[in-house]
Amino acid sequence: MPNQESPSPIPAKRPSGTSAPLTPGYAGHVSAVNCPAYEPETVEQALLEALTPFGGIASFVREGQTVLLKPNLLSPRPPEQAVTTHPTVVAAVAKLCFAAGASRVWVGDSCAGDHSEKRLWEKTGMTAAVPAAGAELKSFTEAVKPLPVGDLTVPVPSWLEEVDVVISLPKLKTHILTVLTCALKNTYGLVVGHAKAVYHGHFPSPREISHFLVDLHQALPPALNIVDAVTVMEGDGPANGTPAHAGLLLAARDPVAIDAVASRIFGVSPAAVPLIRRAEEVGLGAADLADITVVGSGKERAATCRFRHSRALFLQKLPPSLFKLTTYLLTYRPKINQTTCVRCGVCAETCSQDAIIQRPDGTYRVEKARCILCMCCLEACPHEAVDVNSPARWLRRRRRKRREDKAV
Ligand code: SF4
Numbered sequence: 358m359p360n361q362e363s364p365s366p367i368p369a370k371r372p373s374g375t376s377a378p379l380t381p382g383y384a385g386h387v388s389a390v391n392c393p394a395y396e397p398e399t400v401e402q403a404l405l406e407a408l409t410p411f412g413g414i415a416s417f418v419r420e421g422q423t424v425l426l427k428p429n430l431l432s433p434r435p436p437e438q439a440v441t442t443h444p445t446v447v448a449a450v451a452k453l454c455f456a457a458g459a460s461r462v463w464v465g466d467s468c469a470g471d472h473s474e475k476r477l478w479e480k481t482g483m484t485a486a487v488p489a490a491g492a493e494l495k496s497f498t499e500a501v502k503p504l505p506v507g508d509l510t511v512p513v514p515s516w517l518e519e520v521d522v523v524i525s526l527p528k529l530k531t532h533i534l535t536v537l538t539c540a541l542k543n544t545y546g547l548v549v550g551h552a553k554a555v556y557h558g559h560f561p562s563p564r565e566i567s568h569f570l571v572d573l574h575q576a577l578p579p580a581l582n583i584v585d586a587v588t589v590m591e592g593d594g595p596a597n598g599t600p601a602h603a604g605l606l607l608a609a610r611d612p613v614a615i616d617a618v619a620s621r622i623f624g625v626s627p628a629a630v631p632l633i634r635r636a637e638e639v640g641l642g643a644a645d646l647a648d649i650t651v652v653g654s655g656k657e658r659a660a661t662c663r664f665r666h667s668r669a670l671f672l673q674k675l676p677p678s679l680f681k682l683t684t685y686l687l688t689y690r691p692k693i694n695q696t697t698c699v700r701c702g703v704c705a706e707t708c709s710q711d712a713i714i715q716r717p718d719g720t721y722r723v724e725k726a727r728c729i730l731c732m733c734c735l736e737a738c739p740h741e742a743v744d745v746n747s748p749a750r751w752l753r754r755r756r757r758k759r760r761e762d763k764a765v
């Protein structure tokens with residue numbers, strides 16, 4: 358994938374408090390614009406406004422290039438559930454790329470779990486929206502090529518070699534393991550299939566997986582990030598949180614700055630997010646809000662709107678060596694809801710630790726001691742049947758049971 362070096366109308370500025378120099382072109386600037394609804398004209402207008410401070414799409418896409426749009430297509434869920442990037446946003450960016458002279462616009466993401474791509478694309482609205490915009494959906498089940506990332510070799514689709522520019526289109530959501538999923542984490546979907554679950558086994562704590570995700574982001578840097586924050590997911594994302602209307606589109610070259618602004622939307626300091634901290638350490642961008650310039654009609658809204666973060670925020674503070682034991686003792690483990698589970702087995706196939714066991718009666722259960730709390734089962738389940746147990750929930754259940762026992 359050739360590197361895209363585009364001239365920026367925004368001068369690079371080096372944030373205070375960072376030891377590493379900023380990569381040229383990453384400027385600590387974020388565009389935040391109002392986008393009240395997913396109507397095509399509204400999104401297209403908001404997109405034009407969001408890109409204006411960067412010189413428009415022409416600063417990123419040139420005549421004849423092949424562009425990959427990388428939305429978040431976590432699992433086959435409809436757009437209104439706010440699990441995936443909205444198809445209207447994907448289609449609007451694709452049209453803009455063609456208007457800038459792109460010869461091919463591809464759209465692709467590797468979902469969590471073993472789902473058919475046909476079902477994934479249909480459920481997420483991509484089957485209808487992507488071809489209508491003249492773009493093409495790319496499969497992650499074709500040939501793969503190895504990509505060196507740190508000490509590992511990571512499988513990515515071989516067609517990535519033909520891509521000139523990657524534009525990342527994350528959905529803004531909370532994440533029970535990494536606090537939030539936005540620009541920095543979105544690159545993970547370029548890794549093919551089950552390998553993603555396996556890497557969680559190699560890096561079994563928020564801090565360790567954050568280092569790996571930053572290495573991966575450096576190996577596959579998008580030229581531009583456009584965040585779908587019209588409807589965000591608050592609470593315990595990335596799959597089972599609550600959709601909430603934020604009415605924003607965010608855009609930036611700098612993935613750290615855009616994630617820092619996104620973390621504030623959930624009332625979380627960027628310094629509390631290991632992914633952002635690590636990315637700043639290696640010089641990927643600006644993490645200190647004091648060093649980030651936000652422009653656009655949604656600037657005030659981005660600074661003042663607040664949505665609920667995950668209840669597991671404290672997990673970030675656990676040292677990697679104590680993560681598995683502490684979360685086990687605190688009863689933080691996935692729990693399968695036997696009422697909503699349809700016994701499809703996707704979670705068991707996804708789990709790299711073989712911690713999801715099928716009972717003789719066909720139901721599934723989590724073997725708590727084996728679980729590393731990677732959340733892959735929760736992400737992969739298409740039926741919202743996996744939740745996370747916690748001490749608070751355990752106490753609530755105990756109190757309820759005592760009350761019921763007394764009443765009898
Ligand atoms: S929890 Fe049930 S419905 Fe969800 S993936 Fe597992 S088996 Fe399928």
Ligand code: SF4
Binds near residue numbers: 708
């Ligand atoms: S059971 Fe535990 S280890 Fe297995 S996928 Fe779920 S969270 Fe990860």
